Amino acid sequence: MDFDLRFTDKEITAWGGMGIMKRMLDHLGFAAALTNAGLPQPGSNRGYRPEQLITQFMLSVWCGANRFEHGEVTRYDPVLKRVFGFTRMANFKAVIRLFRRFTQHTNESVMDSLYQWMFGHLAITGLTLDLDSTVMTRYGAQDGAARGYNPAKRGRASHHPLMAFVADTRMIANCWLRPGNSSAANNVQGFLANTLHRLGGKPVCLLRADSGFSDSAFLDHLDQHPLHYIIALRQNQPLQRALVNATGWWELHEEDGTPVEGIELTRFTYQPAAWSKPRWVVGIRQHITQRAEPKGKTLNLFANDPVMGQWRFSALTTDVDLPAVAGWRLYRGRADCENRLKELKYDFAADHFNMKDFWATEATLNTVMLAYNLMSLLRQVLLKGRAATHSSTSVQHRLQTLRYKLFAKAAYITTEGRKPILNLAVAMQQRAWMQGLWDAAKAFDLPASFTPLYSP
Numbered sequence: 001m002d003f004d005l006r007f008t009d010k011e012i013t014a015w016g017g018m019g020i021m022k023r024m025l026d027h028l029g030f031a032a033a034l035t036n037a038g039l040p041q042p043g044s045n046r047g048y049r050p051e052q053l054i055t056q057f058m059l060s061v062w063c064g065a066n067r068f069e070h071g072e073v074t075r076y077d078p079v080l081k082r083v084f085g086f087t088r089m090a091n092f093k094a095v096i097r098l099f100r101r102f103t104q105h106t107n108e109s110v111m112d113s114l115y116q117w118m119f120g121h122l123a124i125t126g127l128t129l130d131l132d133s134t135v136m137t138r139y140g141a142q143d144g145a146a147r148g149y150n151p152a153k154r155g156r157a158s159h160h161p162l163m164a165f166v167a168d169t170r171m172i173a174n175c176w177l178r179p180g181n182s183s184a185a186n187n188v189q190g191f192l193a194n195t196l197h198r199l200g201g202k203p204v205c206l207l208r209a210d211s212g213f214s215d216s217a218f219l220d221h222l223d224q225h226p227l228h229y230i231i232a233l234r235q236n237q238p239l240q241r242a243l244v245n246a247t248g249w250w251e252l253h254e255e256d257g258t259p260v261e262g263i264e265l266t267r268f269t270y271q272p273a274a275w276s277k278p279r280w281v282v283g284i285r286q287h288i289t290q291r292a293e294p295k296g297k298t299l300n301l302f303a304n305d306p307v308m309g310q311w312r313f314s315a316l317t318t319d320v321d322l323p324a325v326a327g328w329r330l331y332r333g334r335a336d337c338e339n340r341l342k343e344l345k346y347d348f349a350a351d352h353f354n355m356k357d358f359w360a361t362e363a364t365l366n367t368v369m370l371a372y373n374l375m376s377l378l379r380q381v382l383l384k385g386r387a388a389t390h391s392s393t394s395v396q397h398r399l400q401t402l403r404y405k406l407f408a409k410a411a412y413i414t415t416e417g418r419k420p421i422l423n424l425a426v427a428m429q430q431r432a433w434m435q436g437l438w439d440a441a442k443a444f445d446l447p448a449s450f451t452p453l454y455s456p
Helices: 018-028 030-036 050-062 068-075 078-083 092-100 104-119 188-198 216-223 237-245 324-346 358-386 399-407 428-440
Strands: 127-133 157-159 162-166 171-176 204-209 228-232 250-253 259-270 279-287 311-318 411-416 419-424
Touching (some): 018 078, 018 399, 030 050, 104 171, 104 358, 204 324, 228 324, 279 324, 311 324
Parallel strands (some): 204 228
Antiparallel strands (some): 127 162, 228 311, 250 259, 259 279, 411 419
16 A cells, blocks of 8 residues: 655654653652752753752653663653653753762752652561662763672673662662772671661561672661561581481471472571671582472582582571571562662663763662662552553563553643643553553652561
């Protein structure tokens, strides 16, 4: 079929579903939170307000930008400009100039305020906090980029951010950018103190971390705080001997009593020379022939042993007096933070927005974290609440999926009696669901309630 080409002057957007996000932001009071956060001000009266630049940057991330230059896609969208109430959209260079104004002190004060505002909207009696670090490879001469642990790009300079995740709400509680040659637990005590401050008084009932955080000084530090912990241990020689000498190994069973072939657990007290006191240790071993993908490591001291060489071992230390299976199951949930890291990199492009200045890069990274938290709140409060009426929302979709299921909806604006109307091009069978989300975006209860994963 042959088509003719014509043009229209009607202002149309490909991202009409972003109107739901704007309604939720208004309900949360996001604009006021930015105003009160102490953002760096422009050097000229003609400059863009920093509140607009932060919002516009997050909007471009939600719509798929993975470079600052990609912000131009939303910049020339006249409908998004009206939906978000901007007089004129800023060039991406204005966003870069804003982040360059951030200093170490500005980063701390602004992000403290915004994180506290974010978690002030949550009603939960206790949080489960997961600590982790990740590698962000760099290809330029950015401040702080250094050669360190980088399994994907060996020898390449990188940054090594330290992050805290709230497992109960699938949100990020804190993020510190660090040089690439930093160890996982470098300055973790200060990071934990800052994280608790940014949580705004929300109680942390359980802290989980991998073996990179099993330093004896950090364990002693945790014992001085009213929070419980489960942390994986490095398999050094004393621990390997303790695992081999441990007795009472028993086969794991499912909650319905079904045995899990090839996994055995035990629990014992353990105090190496570096520890100030004995602690509980949960030992886990998985048989290499009975498990398709056995987790853990071979004990290198006993790799040639005909019996011990057939098992992969791991170990957890905890201050919680729980059965071995309960401690193991509590710790297993920590693996979900790896999914959060993948989404941050692949969907939110957290490792792509970097600049030469270290504190500008950290400010950008934390703004991406804020965008992630707001999207997580939308998923869990609005979308999950509508799951009963729309089956596709029963799954926690990643942002990449939501862009096309929810946000990428053609729309244009009309006016009726001086009131602007956002007209969405949505299939008939989806209109009731979309209307429900639109109504709920300004009607859900604040603070939003969440059920804690762990209560002591």
